[in-house]
Amino acid sequence: MIERDYFSDHEVLKDPYAFFNAIRDEGPVYRPPGKDYYIVTGFEEALEVLRDHESFSAIIGLQGAGAPLPFTPHGSDITDQIEEHRVAFAGGDQVVNLDDEPHTRLRAFINTLFVPSRLKASEKFIEVYCDEMVGNAVADGGVELIGKIATPYVTMVVADLLGVPMEDRQLFMDAIAKGPVPGALDGTDPMAGGAEHPFAIMGTYFYGYLADRRANPGDDILTQFAHAKYNDGSTPEVYDLVQLGMFMFGAGQDTSAKLLGNSMKYLVADQPLQSRLRAEPKLIGAFLEEVLRIEGSTKQTARLARRDAKIGDVEIPAGTKILLALSAANRDPRRWDDPDELIIGRKKAIEHLGFGRGKHVCAGAPLARVEVRVIMEKFLQMTSTIELDLEKHPNGLADLNYEPSFIIRGLDRMHIKLVPADGFVAPQKQDTGLTAAKTWSTASSRISDLLSNDAALAVVEKHFPGISDNPQIGMAKGMTLRAVQAFAPDQFTDAALDEVDAELAELF
Structure with a gap:
């Protein structure tokens, strides 16, 4: 098992937990045979790396630990080498890959988008949109959850937050759907595609939005975005804002959409659990935290040691690539009792690493928690039963397939049947006569x-x-x-x- 290639093996894609368990048996920090990177499966060890920004760079966050470096490291501190070659890394200028002051400045700006007042306003929009979307699905008796509900839903929510004009939102979603899968198992460069890459397409539009709002300010989020200041009072470069807007739009789709699918998988597989949440909707938040722990949307992230360091008791030379197995750390038996069991109300479950930790912790985590909680509440409120559609998945859960990504853990499709609750009132469907x-x-x-x-x-x-x-x-x-x-x-x-x-x- 430990000799399998995490970055290309489709059997590992189906069950990454068995692979990581085999790696864990060799130690919480382990270098697989023939590989030039370490895999960290221990919770405390992963936390140590995520918090040590001085020793570990985020530059390989998108390309992963399996890809070769664009230079040959030398010396006990390669920080300068990394910066000299930053443009040669996949997505080196994206916020997820930034280090030090450039990351700190952009991240402080991102945090202004997720203040409680803005999230409260988004929740009002989410309520309205969920009533329509879920109500129509229940009235129809079923739906393909990922493509018809999850992805359009989270796209509209993040678009609403960023202020992307409605007429452009479908175009963005189509571009993302046609673009390379983040962390593709076939080795596709996540930034490949040139002018057809989703970021290139969206970038043209974001440049237009920001240029217009700087020249013609209005009372909207895009205007706030265009006229925002860094903490030191300086004005961000338009390029930096464009990169940020594109990344947030793209990243905002994947994690939340996959969380909804992963959560629903547990509900259709466990009808007593589904009934319990339907009867006690206040438990939905705790349920989602446990899903984030046991099967979060992000399986792993990566770091590059930029100076000689240690992880646990393992010496890590500068230039060493690190695969941080978040999904393994979240099932570390040294940290969690019965780690492979979904237990609602698990003590300190919220301390999971599903959204990462440290300076690169997911900025959109508060929004993700709200949008998935609300739509899950609507599904349970409007139905008496939610089941897997066995006509489309005759072998049950075994028929479900996962997106071919070494980064994302998410279903590519999932057909469900929805039985309306007593008293359910469908959104009005009008006869065309x-x-x-x-x-x-x-x-x-x-x-x-x-x-x-x-x-x-x-x-x-x-x-x-x-x-x-x-x-x-x-x-x-x-x-x-x-x-x-x-x-x-x-x-x-x-x-x-x-x-x-x-x-x-x-x-x-």
């Missing part, structure tokens, strides 16, 4: 239903020209115009929506 038009409104009718009727379509097009031909509106067609207004208030104003309602009422 003219007899139903008199009951239509921007508050109760799906956009898709309005656009499918000629009379209603004429009204909507009159006030929102081009909406029916706009491919970016596709991800919102299952929502109402009033719900869409929550994250596109400038495009769908109260006045315009009121006029649409008045004209729909006069059709018959």
Whole structure:
């Protein structure tokens, strides 16, 4: 087992825990045979590395410990060598790979996006969006969770937080879907693709957003983003803000979407657990913390020793690559009793490393906890039973496949069946016939239903020209115009929506 290649073996992809357990048997800090990196599986040892920013650089966070360095290390301190070759590392200028002052400055700025007041505002949007999205899925009797719910959902939430215009959000999501998988098992460079790479596509738009807001400030988050200052009062370079916006948009999709899928896997596999959470929704937060521990979205991260150091009692020379197995540290039996068991209310479960630790701890963790908790509450509130769809997965959980990534632990798809709870009221689905038009409104009718009727379509097009031909509106067609207004208030104003309602009422 220890001779398997973590970075390319698809059997390890299916069950990384068996691989890491075999490595752990050799010690909490171990160099596999024939490899030029160490794997850290111990909780305390991983914590030690994550907190020691002087000794360990984050420069290989994206490319991983398995990729070769772009230079030959020499000496007991290679800090200068790393900086000289930073541009040669995959994503060397991304915040996840930065060290020292450049990271500190950007990270302090990121933290301003996740203040309690902003998260509270986001939670209001999340509530509205979840009611629509989950309600429609329950009314339909089931859904493919990852592609139809998880990814669009978290995309809209982070887009709302950053202020990305609604008409561009689907374009961004499509670009990310077509781009290379972070930590691809086939060895694809995570930054490959040139002008077609998602970051290159999104970068063009972010440059435009920031340039416009600096010239024409408004009352929105993008304006705050464009005019933000570092803690020392200096103004960030537009390039740095563009890089940050792109990374947050991309990273905001993966971890939260995968957490929702991983969490739902436990609920469909354990109906008593599902019933317990449905009866005691206050336990959902503790349940998610335990899922983050036992099967978090991020399996590993990586560090490069930039000076001679020690991890535990193992000497680590400068230039040594380190694979920090977060998912193994979170199951370290020296730290956790019954580490492979999901136990709600586990003592100090929140101390897991699912979001990392130290200066590079996930800045979006507070948002991730909120968005996954809220949508899980909605799923349980609106259903009496959630089950795996055995027509699509006849072999049950064994049919579920994972995204081919050495970084991310997440399902690529998962079909579930949803049985409505007693008293469930579905979001209003309108007949496309003219007899139903008199009951239509921007508050109760799906956009898709309005656009499918000629009379209603004429009204909507009159006030929102081009909406029916706009491919970016596709991800919102299952929502109402009033719900869409929550994250596109400038495009769908109260006045315009009121006029649409008045004209729909006069059709018959």
